[in-house]
Amino acid sequence: MHVCVLGAGVVGLTSAYYLAKKGCQVTVIDRQSDVALETSFANAGQISPGYSAPWAGPGIPLKAVKWLMQKHAPLKISTELEYKKLSWMLKMLGQCTGDAYSVNKLRMMALAEYSRDQFIDLRKNIGIQYQDGQGGTLQLFRKEGQVEAAEKDLKVLKALGVPHQMLTPEQIVEVEPGLRPVIDKFRGGLRLTGDETGDCYLFCQSLKKTCEELGVAFQFNSDIKSLYVQSSKIKGVETQLGVQGFDTVVVCLGSYSKELLQECGIDIPVYPVKGYSLTVPISDSSYAPVSTVMDETYKVAVTRLGGRIRAAGTAELTGYNLDLPKSRTDTIRYVVGDLFGQGCDLTEADYWTGLRPMTPDGTPVVGATEISGLYLNTGHGTLGWTMSCGSAAVIADIIAGDKTEINSQDFSVERYKK
Template sequence: MRVCVLGAGVVGLTSAYYLAKKGFDVTVMDRQEGVALETSFANAGQISPGYSAPWAAPGIPFKAVKWLMQKHAPLKISADPELKKIAWMSKMLANCTEKAYDTNKSRMVAIAEYSRDQFIAMRKEIGIQYDDGQGGLTQLFRKDEQVEASEKDIKVLKALGVPHQVLTPAQILEIEPGLTPVIDKFKGGLRLTGDETGDCFIFCQELKKHCDALGVTFKFGLSIDRLVTESGKIRAVKTDQGDFEFDNVLVSMGSYSKELLQTMDIAVPIYPVKGYSLTVPITDTTYAPTSTVMDETYKVAVTRLGGRIRAAGTAELSGYNLDLPKVRTETITHVVRDLFNQGCDLSQADYWTGLRPMTPDGTPVVGRSGIDGLYLNTGHGTLGWTMSCGSAAVIADIMAGDQTDIDTKDFAIQRYS
């Protein structure tokens, strides 16, 4: 059966891999000239099932107002009255209840934990390497109220059986000794011992080689115009290089999935949330992170990737704008300087920006679209790297008509009906 995967980021690429393993004749299409050249290029580097949580949470509306007044704020909202942005924000605010938060977090952790298991299995099966590490993630709390607020997350972690440790400042140093010069800034922490790290771009380059060996065809540098149906079933993908016929099509185009699906009268509530990262060489390992630390005050993750530090964060609601202004990179620079200034040379930092495809409830959209032969694997927000292998394995099972390893009904687009 001929399957076309639209999108060659980490979600599309892992989907192609699992589909090819099931015997599908797979073609991957992307407008770029290679894999992982957009949102998957320089993300935070953290594979964080334990940290998976929706942005829509109780208290977020009040916090958002305060953040807009701060210099180093985790959230920025452009002033333009864009209707799509306003509509998405209203849906997100509707999810800022205790009940919705618990439901959405449970869904997200379930697929993220499953995804982490798929990463482990893939490393064993094909020996893929990507500056990966299994050192966990440590949340850093600068304020007593952050320690108190973490209790609701700990409750969910316990209910789902996710391994974790509540840390004192002294215990933080046992895990991340590079924080020794600044440990007095923190009240405590929470360690998620099952979380991992890795370079998503390197992973994608290596996984493409395995896809090539499985017979996957890649078509780069083409623009997807629209999808063609016949008698209510997908028939072809129309591009600027001609029409290509397929039996099934999987949409994994990240933030751009929404625009394509609108042409099919499929409304998926995805909004492009812009994020920034920097990558800097480590100059002194004594004062560098050993794995990932998440500064909860600024919502910035700082990760060790081999001989480099990757820091990523901020959420900017400004449409499909990909400008990289210095004022927007100041927060991630500030956090790296504040935590690991003695371990790196920030004058050598490379900066990057990308668009994270966010749904208002934080959960990705994985499953059938409602149109025969058209499937979805998109809307992973900031957790595309974390959830990639899990959602790919799930959609491959669905498309093959096989039993999935986890319950998938809560990931379908029909939850928005």
């Protein structure tokens, strides 16, 4: 079976790896010159199954209104009227119920936990190195209300067997001593000890070499123009070089999946949510994070990557705009300075932006379509790296006709037709 994987980000690359392990002949096509040069390039550095939760939930609409009025807001919405944005927002609002939140969170955490297990196996089986760490994630709460809200999520964590610890401020500094100068700003924390960290770009570069050893072919600098479909069956992919024939095609194009699929009559509710990151060298490790801390107030994650600090955050609904204005990086810069300002010189920071492919319910779209031979692995939002190995293993099992290790129906595009 000759499988074409569209997209060489972390989701496409892991899909290629697991398909090659199944014995498939795999070709990866991407418009960039190498792997992981878009959304996977400078993400938050988290593999965080414990933090996997949908954005849509009870109380979120009111919170969103308050966020929009904050100076350092975790959410920005452009004033430009755009049908796709408004349609996606309405669908997300429809998921802001208690019942929907519970269903979506369970689905997301099940996939993320499974994915983390695949990461562990990868390290054992191929010895992949990517500045990985297993120090967990620490959510920081500046307000008592955040501590109380976290208590409600503990039932789900316990039900899924996710290791966790609720911490007092005194216990926080034992885990993250670099926070000692500012610990009076926090009321508590939730530590997710099973979460991991690492450099997604390095991971992709390393996995690319393994894929090549397995026979995976890469076609870079190739613009994907359309899917070639005849009689409801995939026949190939058209690039600037013409149509290439394939038995099976897996769409892993993140935010760009939607438009390609619409030409085939498949509509997936994926919208690009723009995020920002900064990377800065550590000047004093005693005032730097040990692992990852998530400032729950500003929704900014700050991660230790070797001798660097990576911080990422902000959700901006502004279409496919990739501008990098200073006004949008101020929040992540503020949080790093507020938490670990003594450990780095922010004048040396490098800034970056990328588009996260979000679904209204937070759960990615993984599985078959109504077109024979056409499969999806997209819509992972902010959790693309976290869920990448798990969703790739699932799609490889589906294509190979093997039984999936977790319930794959939860991720099917068919859920949007109900």
